[in-house]
Amino acid sequence: MSRPVSTYRLQLTPDLGFAQVAELAPYLRDLGVTHVYLSPVLQAVPGSRHGYDVTDHSRIREEFGGAAGFREMAERLAAHDLGVVVDIVPNHMNTVNDRFWSVLKDGPASPYAAWFDIHWVDGEVALPVLGDDVKPVVDGDVLRYHEHTFPYPGHYRLVDWREGPGYRRFFDVSTLIGLRVEDPAVLFATHEVIFWLLDEGLVDGLRVDHPDGLADPRGYLRRLRERTGGAWTVVEKILIGDERLPADWPCDGTTGYEVLNRVTGLFVDPSGAEPLVELFTEMTGRTEGYPAVVARAKRDVLDLFFRAEVNRLAAAASCPPEAVAELLAAMPVYRAYVVPGEPPPPESVEIVERAAASCPPHLQPAVQSLVQQVLYGPPEIVTRFQQACGPVMAKGVEDTALYRWYPLACLNEVGGEPDRFGLTPDEFHAYCALMRPHTMTTLSTHDTKRSEDVRARLAVLSEMPREWAVTVKEWSAALSFDPDLDYLAWQNLMAAWPISAERFADHLLKAAREAKTAISWVDPDPGYERRLREFAHAAVRLPVGEFTGRIDPFAMSNSLGAKLVQLMMPGVPDVYQGNETTDFSLVDPDNRRPVTYPRTPETSWDAAKLLVTGQALRLRRRLGGGGAHLPLRAEGEAAEHAVAFARGSADTPERPRAVAVATRLPVRLARRALVRTAAAPLGDGVGGGAVAEPDPAEDMRLGWGATTLTLPHGRWRDLLTGTVHTGRVPLGHLLGRYPVALLERHDL
Structure with a gap:
């Protein structure tokens, strides 16, 4: 093995x-x-x-x-x-299976009754399938209702599809029943x-x-x-x-979602936070901060999807359902890590008590009683509460709040914090020092809201918020649909360009349903959905691609930098299918489209990303797993624009065998090289200033000025260019051809 x-x-x-x-x-x-x-x-x-x-x-x-x-x-x-x-x-597993059929037929006496996490009421389990006036029909030894088939007679009762089932399920998906492993x-x-x-x-x-x-x-x-x-x-x-x-x-x-969000943060400019939040407020009319949006979203999904779970917990804890719902909504994480019968860890106590303190004053007596039971009470309450935290977080945050509050959508990722703009290299290195050596790292998955290259484009906006504001307001003046959706639509259209009208419309429809402000999965509106598709078809005809093309040299720098960092940092790097070249996909099912192999470059960005990916993976294979992460720091006026580190091998973990160097905040770096006269500074959106100079790569190279990086002792060969370096190297030279460098020790 x-x-x-x-x-x-x-x-x-x-x-x-x-x-x-x-x-x-x-x-x-x-x-x-x-x-x-x-x-x-x-x-x-x-x-x-x-x-x-x-x-x-x-x-x-x-x-x-x-x-x-x-x-x-x-x-x-x-x-x-x-x-x-x-x-x-x-x-969990799907409810259409032979084992669950046995349980529905024979009830608690079934040999498979112990498989499933079922809440029996008078020997029956509730099945939420009814949705109209059609009556179930007995057909021999089965009961038929539309496409559903059940054993007849059986130990179940059919209830309205909006009701919660009589079993633990995966999130709000009643067709996926919880297993008792x-x-x-x-x-x-x-x-x-x-x-x-x-x-x-x-x-x-x-x-x-x-x-x-x-x-x-x-x-x-x-x-x-x-x-x-x-x-x-x-x-x-x-x-x-x-x-x-x-x-x-x-x-x-x-x-690796926590790694994904930190790597993305390396390429986000914190100075963009205030103007982008102001732009978001102006475009959407939303004045609430992100924490308030999350709290409201979690209460919404508790009411929409989880009333059965809340009522079951409330009955077990002899507590008002409102107190259960408020404590669940206030929980900031997916689980409190309390194990029945063991003293709760201090961190768990702090998490639950802090959540309780934020609940409404009039519910405090009931909430405090619930807290004691969640931390020290019967196994059923301790376990059920924690099993409910994950679904409420997932549906409330991932599938609702992230579609309601989005000043910079590259931060709206699973496990992300959209109100936290940017991560410094020092913070990144400190995080790497505490990582498990064989944890997985990733940039894109089948569940990410946006692919890594879409996020790379969006990160550029943090460096040029005023230019972006001018541009997006022009598009919005030409075409508008729904203030709760439009600004998210423009970000995604720009960052996923080129995208077909159908792909874009399908994405917007999912975004609108997840946001639950105008429509939802359980409350459709055919008229709204028709107008949404008309908006999508009209939007792709606007000159959005012109703006995307102007920022792409900087997005390419972000993309290659993030890829190199993720592949070379501690952990086991994963590449999601097709992402060894560029991929501009949005949330599933868009990011699960078939991939054609072999991946052949169609653009210079493709070619560079394939080169970086292949060289980094082959180097990691030579190094083996593990190996120390050794921070390197540039010296000079542009030092903040570099993130660099050395890696050891599995055999000699503390001895540097590889060095990775990436450019960050490339727009500001390029500005350093620009000598402007009548035109406005890059990206400030006034005076007709251009977003990018004719050769932004050259501007970035010149922007390094006299900034240098001192390599560890030895001769180092850049696997991307073949150049050999030693000692103190000017970053303008090291990163002259690509915005990243991957060096392997050459004198072993």
């Missing part, structure tokens, strides 16, 4: 199965990755494009090639020195195939989906680690702000 040094994520679909993955082996090996990282492989709903709706844990998905196809794929990948990492889903028998039955793949050496590592939904994530990870013999394991855990993964969770780290 080999530990991954880097991974490449592929989204399996009925069109991209195991045979097609195997055919990519030579390409991926040449790219430099060590492991292919696959979306879920177990039997799922027929035609599923994501695989998180598992229906049978005992089978590898037939549409992909089944068990035989998986083995053949793994062997062909191994012949090219590539391992396999798989995504597993312990929290805290039961050892259930864990083994749902992981038997995964364990077989590990035992056979066909899989080297695991990505665990949504551990926050589990009753006991720490206990689950302990049992998983014991059974897998310590296989590399990362968890899809969203960490907020300075939150860290609990030290006692036995895994290698997370899937």
Whole structure:
């Protein structure tokens, strides 16, 4: 079993199965990755494009090639020195499966009743499917209602689809029922195939989906680690702000959203915060700050989606539902890490008590009673409350607030803090010093709101807010639709350019439904949706691409810089499918479109990104996993525009073997080289000043002036240009051809 040094994520679909993955082996090996990282492989709903709706844990998905196809794929990948990492889903499965059918038929007496997290009422479970005046029809030994089929008779009752189900579900998705993997028998039955793949050496590592939904994530990870013999394991855990993964969770780290947000922050200018927030307020009429928007959004989703969960907790805790809802809305993280029967960690006590203190005064007695039960009470209350925190955060923040408050949309990412503009190199290095050495890092995933290159373009706006304000107001004056949506639309249209009217319209429709200000998934408005599509078709005809083209030299610098930093910093870097070249995708399903291989450059940006990605991955493979992160600091007037660090190897972790250097805040760097007379300074939006000079790359090079970087002792070869450097190097020389440099020690 080999530990991954880097991974490449592929989204399996009925069109991209195991045979097609195997055919990519030579390409991926040449790219430099060590492991292919696959979306879920177990039997799922027929035609599923994501695989998180598992229906049978005992089978590898037939549409992909089944068990035989998986083995053949793994062997062909191994012949090219590539391992396999798989995504597993312990929290839930689709409700259309033989086990749940048995439970609906036989009730608590079913041998599978212990599999599912069910709230039985008089021996029945509520199923939220009813939606009109049509009556269910008995047809022999089944009950039919539209496309739904149930055993008849059975231990269930059909209720309105807007009601919560009588079982724990994944977020608000009633077709995904919660599993009780805290039961050892259930864990083994749902992981038997995964364990077989590990035992056979066909899989080297695991990505665990949504551990926050589990009753006991720490206990689950302990049992998983014991059974897998310590296989590399990362968890899809969203960490907020300075939150860290609990030290006692036995895994290698997370899937990297906290890294993604910090890397993005390196390329955001904090001086853009005030003017961009002012512009957002002017364009939308929204005057609330982000915390207030989050609080309102969480209360909205609690009322819309989670009344059943709130009422169940309230009944168990003998507490008013309003107090439960307010405490859930006030929780700032996805889980408080309280384990039933153990003293709560001081950090957990502080989180819950701080949340309680922000609840309304008239509810304080009830809230304080609930706090005691959440921290020290019966296992059911401790567990249920924590299992509810994740869905409320996900639906309230990720799927609502991030679509309502967006002064700079590159900050509106999963786990991000849109009101926190920028991260300094020193803050970045301090973060790297505390990272788990084998945690996953990423820039784009199947769940990101925007691809890394879309974010790279948006980050440029933080350096030129006045120019952006002039431009976006011109577009808005020519075409408007909904003040709650328009400004987000213009940011995404500019940053995803070129984009078809249909892709753009589909994205705006999802954004509007997620924002829930005019329409929602449960409250459509055909007239609004028709006008939205008309707006999208008209918007793509405006000269948006002219602005995008002017900022692209700076966006390219951000893109290459972020890519190099992510691939060379501590951790196991992941490349999402197709993102070794440029990708201007928006939120799913846009970012899950099929990818054509091999990736061939169509632009200079493509070529540079493919070069950086391949050279960095191959260097990481030579270095092996681990290795110290050693900050390097530029000297001179433009030093703030560089982020640089050295890396050791697995064999000699403290001895520098590689150096990565990236340009940050490129617009301000280019301004240093400009000698303006009648025209206005770059990006200030007055006097007709141009956004970019004819050769912005040259302006950036000249902007370094006399700023230098002193390399560690030895001879260093730039893998991007072939140039050899030693000692103190002028950054204008080191970064003369590309805005990044990747150096390998050349005298070993």
